[in-house]
Amino acid sequence: MELTCAGKTAIVTGASSGIGRATALKLAECGAAVVLFARRRELLDQLVSKITAAGGKALAVAGEASVSKEIDSMMDRAQGWEEGGRKIDIAVVNAGRGLAGGILDSDESQWRQVYEVNVLGTAHLLRVVAQYMKGRKSGDIVAIGSVVGRNVSPFSSFYGSSKFAVAGIIEGLRREVCSHGVRVSLVMPGVVVSGFQQVAGYTEENFGKGVAQFGKLLDPKDIAEGICWLLGLPPHVNVNEIMIRPTGQTYP
C-alpha cells in the first residue's frame, strides 16, 4: 500500500541527520507538511529549503530533545504553524544517540546524557503527543528503538539498555492509547550508516572490524521506507514492531 499524506502534518525529531532526515524527506514526498526538530539549526534550514524547492512544506524548530520545555514549545510551534491551527497526524520520535562500549568500558561521563535524550526526552515527547492524539481520537506514533534494545550487545550494552527502556515505554503507551484510535509502533534498526557512529564513539577497532563481515550496511533511506510502509497500512492495522537489519547482519 502506497503512503499518501496530503493534508497531514508530521513531526520528525532528529531531522537534521540520518534516519530522521531521510524520513522527513520521504514523508514530505508523500505530501506531509513536516515539522523538523533537532539542535543544528543550519542543517534544519537546509532541509526546509530542499523540501520547499521540491514543492513541499516544512518548518524548522531548533531545540534540545532532552528538555521538556523545548519539546513543549516545538509542539506549540507545530500546532500554531498556520492561522487557525494545524493538527498533528504523525510523530516520528527518533532523536537519540549511541554510546560505544559495555558497562565496563563505555564512557560513564556520557551515561546521563544518553538516558536524558533516549529515554526521558523520548518519554516526554511521547506523553505530549499521545495526550494530544488521544484527545483527537487518531494519529500515528513511531518511535525508533534498536536491535540492541531487544538483544543485549556487549559492544553497546549501556546504550542498548536505553533502547530496552524505549521498547517498554512504547508497549505501555500502545496499551494506553490503542482503544482511542492511536497507532503506536516501534522500529528497531540494525546497523545504519549515519552520524550515529561518530557521536557514539565507534572506531575501526570497536566497530568497523566487527561489521565488515555484514556486507552492505543500511542507508537511512531503508529505515524511512519501513516507517512509511507501516504508516501506509489501513487505519485498523497497527504493525507494532519491526526490526530492520542489513541482510548480512548476523549479530546482535
Ligand SMILES: NC(=O)c1ccc[n+]([C@@H]2O[C@H](COP(=O)([O-])OP(=O)(O)OC[C@H]3O[C@@H](n4cnc5c(N)ncnc54)[C@H](OP(=O)(O)O)[C@@H]3O)[C@@H](O)[C@H]2O)c1
Ligand atoms: N545508526 C544506527 O546504526 C542506528 C541503529 C539503531 C537505532 N538507531 C537510532 O536511530 C535514531 C537516529 O539515529 P541516526 O542513525 O539517524 O543518527 P544521526 O545521524 O546521528 O542522527 C541523530 C539525530 O538525532 C538528533 N539528536 C541527537 N541528540 C539530540 C538532542 N539532544 N536534542 C535534539 N536532537 C538530537 C541529531 O540532531 P542534532 O545533532 O542536530 O541535535 C540528529 O538529527 C537514534 O535514536 C538512534 O539511537 C540508529
